[in-house]
Amino acid sequence: MGANIALDFAGHGFTVKLADVNAAQLEIARTTIETNAQLLTQHGLLDHETSRVSDIVFTADLPQVAAGASVVIEAVSENLAIKQKVFTELDRQCPPDVILASNTSTFMPSKLSAGLTHPERLLVLHYWNPAHLVPLVEVVPHAGTLPTVVERSRILLEACQKRPVVLKQEVVGFIGNRLAFAIQREAMDLVAQGIATPEDIDTVVKTGFGRRMPVSGVFGTADLGGLDVYQAVCQSLFPNLCDQKEVPAALAERVAANQLGVKTGEGWNRYDAASADALRVAVAEELIRQAKLDQAKS
């Protein structure tokens, strides 16, 4: 995530320094940035006049990154203690007007900012993977985050052609993961009940309601359908939807059996090297196609 966030800023003309404690990870980040920058260039999505991608500084020295920065985005491992340690260090090193942001998927900004001398400059900027191609960034302030910090973050993201959505208050899962996992829960329940296979469910999403979602979203789709119809469906459907609180057994069993998905060759589906690659390429190509459409519209 850190590498592609760095690529996105540098690609839009910002000076970027990227820090990691692990030298091998820094090398992976360098390769990732080079490869993805080439792909963006091939598709006319990187402006070489303004790009500063080749100037990105790679370092193991966090103080070097902090020095002179106006914004620091943390994308270290999803571990609260590690993140709090990094923010304590940044809070000590960076003047109070420097924005401290976290790309965390799960931790509340109030938790990450607790104990800092200047908690008012911290917020979550939640990018989606791959960060250089997905426009959405969820902006999540805590109750004490300064409005100017939120506004400066929004302006900065828009300068990178991102689509920031500012949450009115912090909530677990932010918006995107709450919606995505509501679908995951219902889908896993339908499979557990023997009503459909994972393949059937993916077909329903890909060829059915998923087709119009990129255009009409959730509420636009309801408005097109008619709210009277939606009310009737809610009445009959909501009492029947899955509201399970625990991790579904089939998911836990797969994880215990090291069936982790593409990375181990089996998850809900089976993969060999070719089919795993084909899926990754298909997703990347679709994201690039959409990025080109966005560029053409802007």
Ligand SMILES: NC(=O)c1ccc[n+]([C@@H]2O[C@H](COP(=O)([O-])OP(=O)(O)OC[C@H]3O[C@@H](n4cnc5c(N)ncnc54)[C@H](O)[C@@H]3O)[C@@H](O)[C@H]2O)c1
């Ligand atoms: N992977 C995703 O799809 C995704 C999407 C959105 C948000 N996120 C969030 O982004 C963050 C990073 O996720 P990732 O998938 O890139 O993880 P990752 O494990 O690939 O990368 C984390 C990096 O942090 C480095 N690191 C660990 N401790 C450090 C420290 N003290 N100082 C500097 N670097 C340190 C590690 O060496 C590693 O390179 C997490 O908070 C994750 O929840 C991930």
